[in-house]
Amino acid sequence: MSTAGPFDVLVIGSGASGLAAAVSAERAGARVALAAKGSIQSCNSAKAQGGIQAAFGDDDSPEQHAADVWSSSHETADRRLVEILTVEAPSAIHWLEELGVEFTRENGGYRLARCGGATRKRLLQVGDRTGLAITTALREAFEAGGGTAFTKSPLSSLEQTPNGWRATCGEHVIDAATVVLAAGGRCFREAKERGELSTNHPGATGEVTQIALDLGAEARDLDALQYHPNGGAWPANMQGYSIPETTRAYGAVLLNAEGEEFTDSLGPRDAVSQAIFDEVANGNGVETPDGRPAVYLDTTRIAEDDANVSLPYMLRRYRAGGVDPLREKILTYPVLHYQNGGLVIDTNAETTLEGVYACGEIAGGTHGRNRMMGNSLLECCVFGRRAGRAAAEKARA
Ligand SMILES: Cc1cc2nc3c(=O)[nH]c(=O)nc-3n(C[C@H](O)[C@H](O)[C@H](O)COP(=O)(O)OP(=O)(O)OC[C@H]3O[C@@H](n4cnc5c(N)ncnc54)[C@H](O)[C@@H]3O)c2cc1C
Numbered sequence: 001m002s003t004a005g006p007f008d009v010l011v012i013g014s015g016a017s018g019l020a021a022a023v024s025a026e027r028a029g030a031r032v033a034l035a036a037k038g039s040i041q042s043c044n045s046a047k048a049q050g051g052i053q054a055a056f057g058d059d060d061s062p063e064q065h066a067a068d069v070w071s072s073s074h075e076t077a078d079r080r081l082v083e084i085l086t087v088e089a090p091s092a093i094h095w096l097e098e099l100g101v102e103f104t105r106e107n108g109g110y111r112l113a114r115c116g117g118a119t120r121k122r123l124l125q126v127g128d129r130t131g132l133a134i135t136t137a138l139r140e141a142f143e144a145g146g147g148t149a150f151t152k153s154p155l156s157s158l159e160q161t162p163n164g165w166r167a168t169c170g171e172h173v174i175d176a177a178t179v180v181l182a183a184g185g186r187c188f189r190e191a192k193e194r195g196e197l198s199t200n201h202p203g204a205t206g207e208v209t210q211i212a213l214d215l216g217a218e219a220r221d222l223d224a225l226q227y228h229p230n231g232g233a234w235p236a237n238m239q240g241y242s243i244p245e246t247t248r249a250y251g252a253v254l255l256n257a258e259g260e261e262f263t264d265s266l267g268p269r270d271a272v273s274q275a276i277f278d279e280v281a282n283g284n285g286v287e288t289p290d291g292r293p294a295v296y297l298d299t300t301r302i303a304e305d306d307a308n309v310s311l312p313y314m315l316r317r318y319r320a321g322g323v324d325p326l327r328e329k330i331l332t333y334p335v336l337h338y339q340n341g342g343l344v345i346d347t348n349a350e351t352t353l354e355g356v357y358a359c360g361e362i363a364g365g366t367h368g369r370n371r372m373m374g375n376s377l378l379e380c381c382v383f384g385r386r387a388g389r390a391a392a393e394k395a396r397a
Contacts, residue, residue: 003173004148007033008395009388010167010176012155012208015043016131016377017360018182019138020384021391022147023099025180030392032147033176035169037154037183037203040139044184044201044361045380048131049313050244051123052381053374054089056110060120062086069375072117072268073368076221080347081366085375085382092381093124099137101126104309113249113310115373116229117268123374128244128313134377150174155183158211164355164395177395178355180387182380183208185339185361190225198336199228199242209362212343218352221341224369229254229272231335233294235321240335244314245373247299247325250306255296255329256284262295270370273334280333288331297332299325338376340367349387355394357387 008030011022018034026032036042055065065086069077097103103124104111112121126133142149153170160166164177186206191198198204213219230245232238248254248265254272256262256279263275279285280293288294307315307326318325342364349357360380367375 001171001173005033005175006163007031007148007174007176009178009180009391010035010165010174011180011182012167013043013182013184013360014040015182015184015360016045016134016138016380017384018180019135019142020381021180021182021359021388023138023141023145024385024388025392026145026147028389028392030395033150033174034142034147035150035153035155035167035172035174039151040149041135042201042203043135044204045131045377046135047199047201048377049128049242050115050246051113051125051130051374052093052134052377053115053122053372054093054124054378055086055120055122056090057112057120057122060122062089064120065089065122068118069367069372072372073370076368078365081345084347085366085379088382089378092378092385095385096134096137096381099141101133101137111309113246114266115245115249116266116272117372123246123249125246125310127309128246128311131377155208155211158215178357178391180357180359180391181208181212181343181351181362182358182360182384183362185342187225187336187339191336194336196336197231197240199231199240200337209343212351212353212356212358215353217356218344219342220344220364221369222364224340225336226269226338226340226371227273227334228337229269229276229334230297230332233292233331233333234288235323236290237321238317241317242335242337243297243330243332244311246310247297247302247314250310251301251303252297252299253301255298257286258284268370269373276334286331292333294331294333296329298329300327300329302326338371340369340371345383348390349383350390357391359383359387
């Protein structure tokens with residue numbers, strides 16, 4: 001074991017939320033350490049494809065964005081957090097642009113898509129590798145600063161000290177005045193335990209949430225796990241792949257075995273997933289060649305130009321597997337995707353443990369019991385920045 005620190009702020013996790021917190025804490029003058037379970041790049045954030053929401057449309061506003069979050073959450077979200085998420089969304093986008101993210105543009109503005117549960121076109125994209133673009137820019141900003149990274153250093157214990165917190169991360173014992181927990185959700189482990197497919201990275205196992213709970217932190221909605229309506233069901237190498245929701249934003253629809261539309265393909269995620277489960281349970285689904293349940297996603301309705309601009313990665317992956325989504329319908333079924341709930345936070349992302357902050361998927365409240373697509377990357381940036389700044393400030397107090 002080696003000892004390190006004391007630091008002002010220790011960030012646990014190197015996804016979009018952890019990196020946003022680390023960069024923001026450093027820019028607020030803090031000495032920052034960041035510990036990750038694997039390499040800095042390995043996280044769910046880098047896998048995100050579809051996009052990130054922010055109200056930029058002429059017919060849109062943060063209030064409308066907030067109203068959509070509220071209704072998609074079935075009125076279970078924390079309205080104070082939703083207001084911050086939606087009001088700060090445009091400035092979070094501009095911050096990402098300053099860090100080098102180049103969002104896809106058209107006609108002099110952003111190319112905006114409408115995602116499930118949204119009443120307006122609001123989803124910004126970087127092709128269909130939005131998460132990769134965001135995490136690359138954040139990682140470069142972190143690496144250009146003076147922060148210390150501890151990779152392959154999973155947090156295994158956290159204890160309070162007279163001056164803050166002591167964390168054991170792999171072979172390192174790290175002291176810091178404040179801690180930001182940004183270790184993501186638990187859907188990889190949960191899916192494994194259920195014998196189901198998941199879109200998640202193998203690092204999404206949830207032990208950091210448990211460490212916080214054991215210390216007495218409050219949590220909410222932890223039982224509310226989200227199925228992505230469109231997991232890849234066939235070909236075999238696409239099983240567990242999350243087919244971007246932008247396929248449906250650009251015209252793809254869900255069809256049953258008879259070729260009938262059985263649900264609003266742009267409804268909230270939980271409603272669309274449930275409709276697919278019900279359709280299959282009622283005997284109206286189809287089977288994959290290896291006997292798995294599925295329905296059709298008719299991707300042939302997407303215009304080729306839209307697909308080339310907004311779905312190039314998805315097209316490449318399917319075509320490499322021998323299926324051309326613009327020529328034939330693809331097979332899909334919901335897969336375990338996202339932990340809606342998490343640690344209770346206040347508007348500065350502080351948990352109920354003083355000096356311990358949480359941001360990104362590990363935190364609860366912003367989405368209530370049902371997240372809208374594109375609001376998770378946004379939450380990572382908005383609350384990652386807030387957590388980093390507040391943790392730096394508290395460390396100096
Ligand atoms: C395939 C896919 C597509 C998605 N598409 C979108 C999309 O288009 N738009 C959108 O808004 N959201 C999307 N999401 C959801 C979104 O990407 C994630 O919810 C979000 O990026 C989570 O970010 P995070 O920083 O909280 O966690 P993550 O990005 O999961 O990062 C967690 C970090 O914590 C580390 N960690 C875990 N345990 C420990 C430990 N014990 N000690 C130290 N470190 C630890 C991990 O190694 C990792 O570095 C998608 C998710 C997936 C999986």
